[in-house]
Amino acid sequence: MSHADLTLEGYSAAIMPPAFSIPAKKMAMWLFIIADSATFAACLVAYGYLRVADAHWPRPFHSITNVAIMTVILVTSSLTMLFGIDAAKAGDKAKAVRWTMITAAGGILFALLHIREWLGLIDEGMRLFQNPWGSALFGASFFSITGLHLLHVTGGVIALIVVGIRYKGGRYNSDDLEITGLYWHFVDLVWMFVVPLVYLLNLSH
Amino acid sequence: MATAEAHRSSTGKYIVVYVCILAIAALQFVIAYSNLDGSQMLARMLVLATIEAALAVLFFMHLWMENRGLLWFVVILTGFVIFAMQYSWTDSFRLLNGVPWAK
Amino acid sequence: MHDVPVHHHAPPTSFLRKHVFSLDHKVIGKQYYGLALIAVFVGMILSWLMRIHLGWTNLAIPGLQLLSKSGAPGGIITPEYYLQLMTMHATIMVFFVLTTAPFAAFGNYFLPIQVGAEDMPFPHFNMMSFWVTFIGFVVLMSSFFVGDGPTLGGWTQYAPLSAVGAVSGPGQGTGVVLWATAIAIFCIGQLLGSLNFITTTLDMRTRGMSMWRLPFSAWAWFITSIMGLTAFAVLMPACILLILDHVAGTSFFVPGNLVINGQIQPHSGGSTLLWQHLFWFFGHPEVYIAIVPGMGIVSHVLTPNLRRPLLSHRVMVYSMGALAVLSYMVYGHHMFVSGMNPVSSLVFSFPTLVITIPSTIVVLIWMGSLYGAKLRINSPSLFALGFISMFITGGISGFFLAQPSIDIMLHATYFVVGHFHLVMGVAAMFGIFAGTYFWFPKMFGRMMNETLGKIHFWLSFVGAYCIFMPFHYLGIAGNVRRYPAFTDDYLQPLIPLHRFITVAAVLTGIAQFIFLYNLVHSRFWGKPAPENPWEATSLEWSTPSSPPPFDNFGGKLPTVYHDPHQYGVEGASADYVMQTSPEQIKSGHDEA
Amino acid sequence: MAKLFAVTILLIAIGSAIPILRHTWDAPPDISTHGTLIDEQMSDTMVEAGISFLVSQILLAFFIWKFSSSRPSDKIKTFPGGAKTIVWAAFLLVGTEVLALGVFGVKAWANVYLTPPSANALPIQVQAEQFAFYFRYPGPDGTFGPVHPEMINGATENFFGIDQTNDADSKDDIVTAEMAIPVNREIHLLMHAKDVGHSFFVPELRVQQDFVPGLDLSVHFTATRIGRYEIVCTQLCGLGHYNMKAYLSVLSAQNYDDWLKKQAALQ
Structure with missing residues (x-):
């Protein structure tokens, strides 16, 4: 058992209790989330900055159906993640794995819908450097922000599957599942800002 | 570690939060179709998104149940950094008027 | 001692795991130090080339044509090659020396030991952090040999010069992409490092080690890593957007209707000020990422040599914290005349001026602690005192630059160059030197040569003033920076001063080879170090051996009973009380 | 020691x-x-x-x-x-x-x-490019014609991209490589960057302002002493950055008018 494990299991005779009463791994995830929020915030500020500066920013989205479905899927996957974590905490391993995999499936579905949407837009002539509706920066910012988010979703799905399998095999415990869950909720949380800023404000009337 | 019983009751709480988040998201979609001008709409969107995010952070990510120190650490640090980024806006607005002679 | 035994992993035996992909924070710390050492000499030699060119523009530097045939035909540096060398000098120094050496190198080695831990909580991340940084360095250096050389855009890479591609000058195509890639990679490395540093400080402290019992250096690394966590997270997407502008034809930072080389550029809609905002939002915290660890190291080195604690532990820590907070609120002072909203200039000016207050407090605490102390003069303490002198000098020129009205005269002149070289370049380097002389016995079990150390100090101290003080005069006279040659009439009288600086720079640079020799020689043939050569109290001096064993404390974790800097304690059995000593003392000097 | x-x-x-x-x-x-x-x-x-x-x-x-x-026996104070x-x-x-x-x-x-230029300030346009400054005076009509970036052509010395055949306002515009201003008259300098960022720095004049591509800024000043001064670029703009300069001549009102007439004849 290493020192790190000591902190993870709250074995506090040899060391000071952790600052915020959470294991180091969870703390690291929170720190990652803080850093990542700064990254997304920088991207969104950059997008907002450019959008405000352009009086004729394109508003090409006709339908909200796809993005609404994607939002519901992602928020629901957060909920299923919570069920998985709860089951793991209660010791019901099979149920926990099942819910985790359902969450991962939700992530995959989200990613597929997203890619389908991307392909649709690419079909309409939207590229990183141009689009048929106006400011070239529309495509650039849309693809880079949603792309960054999609990258996070993909990473999250892989993490969920890996952690889920290893949890099943006994290598990881319910805490690890919970920490992966933290990340997954964060991906969901970022989407909550991406939807209104990138989609809804660019809705054509 | 909390007991299984505590978790059964938390399931109910999660569903309430889930419904709230979806309801707020739905409200955003409704606002998107209203005829508000840009800044008004943006303000409403941001407020709603922040509420959604707060719900997710506090209850999905369990920050409310953690040590209060962690809550303050995360919220103050993230809030401060994001707030500090907002200086640039005035220049963005200036770009609207400071168009090059060419245009 | 009431040490608690812990089980630990067996030390690795394979060469790769032991020396290359080591998970041991001590090895990683040394690797970072080695990287910084290579980088600093590369950076220094680049500065030599630049200085020689500035003093004697048409002087051929033998052999330089081998590095770049087009950049230095016949050994004479072309203007564009000068700018490329300058950009690389700045990038290497800021990122791969001033960030890696005081923060990543010493922090990795000593933070876990100072909090009383076996290792960092995420050794794999730690290893990745180093190797990712290393890859960043390799990518950056590769730009010397790829295409038409490294970028010439300066380390700030202002768009659109940096964003429109090769059309704007040599190195602006591949060079910029490599630069931005290297920096983005570097950001990932430092994010991983920061993550480890923060969790180590928060969660790995040994029994009795409350936050207020952490020594100054540990506090400084902790505060720095919080800055690093958020600042590098902003630079990374900015670099990626810059790369997209290059390779994917986006125009985040390029407005429309630019005519370069007779062609209208295809870009439109972007903003050059956006890049500046994003860059400086990182850039200013970065300045503090370079200097705050230095402040921590200097405090940590000074206390054992003053034989008394600093006047206040808490005030010192709060001041460093205040600097960290302010560093996010002042970044616009780099942009006073860059076309930013003139009202914002005033808004940024005041927090910048307020920075004077915590900085003054830090300096006055050092000075007030000198009062009535029993100062020991040795290489580490000389460098620490030299740091204070440099920090004062460099800090005071900030009075001028914080005011937008004066900045009209001084912006982009050598005054700025003198200011930041003294305060974050030389001062931070002095912090690194102080740390090296101080911790070398712990890192390698041998003492460094004192005489050589002192010679190194004198030459560096006097040399640094000879180089950087005249920069201020040049700046006041209006000498613009980033000029490979001075063709303007009003700059002609200043050229003798430039030659003086060049001579000083070459001599000071040569003095650094004394340090290198001392480092290498002492590593193998130095006098064996006593257990606690500086009679210091913090935990790194309680490890069973020098260098510490694989698990730092030999299978047991220490227990901490005291504040970190207990010197000259009344009624104690010795002049100093180790943090691990269970001896009951009346804590006389520290309110913490 | x-x-x-x-x-x-x-x-x-x-x-x-x-x-x-x-x-x-x-x-x-x-x-x-x-x-x-x-x-x-x-x-x-x-x-x-x-x-x-x-x-x-x-x-x-x-x-x-x-x-x-x-000494070791001393107590710390x-x-x-x-x-x-x-x-x-x-x-x-x-x-x-x-x-x-x-x-x-x-x-x-x-x-x-933060103070606007006075109404009778003399407007002068300056365009910065790699690696030169060009100046444009509005001519007798007091207005500048529009600029067409696609018409910029160094070979024909159309540095600003002015369409002098079709634009009425442009016909009398005077483009110079050197800046001359009358002494004691407020100048409203309209700044435009053709390619990358540059800066307009005249140490004697206590004026330094960057050119921002995509954002046309202006500064205003009044020179009080006749003489010839250097305008230098302080924002890194590429390999010829150090060589990017122009001269500013502060002339008496009479000399300025003569100079302007001479320049107009050269157009």
């Missing part, structure tokens, strides 16, 4: 102050109306910074001298008042001093940047 160190610090501190006190390398004399405020601000700051610099370096030297030679005094001193002395500088500095800044 410590005493030598103290003396070294002292010598460096005094040696650094001498060129400042003797004005060995001074800023060129001011030729503008707004520059006085900046110069005053500069010299006030120099006094405060100089005093802070000398006092703190001398104090550092003195402490190093005095407290490095104690604590600075009177301890950290509390220091914090108060920092806030009260340095804080107020520096903030006062900041507050007074607002006036000098606002004088340049």
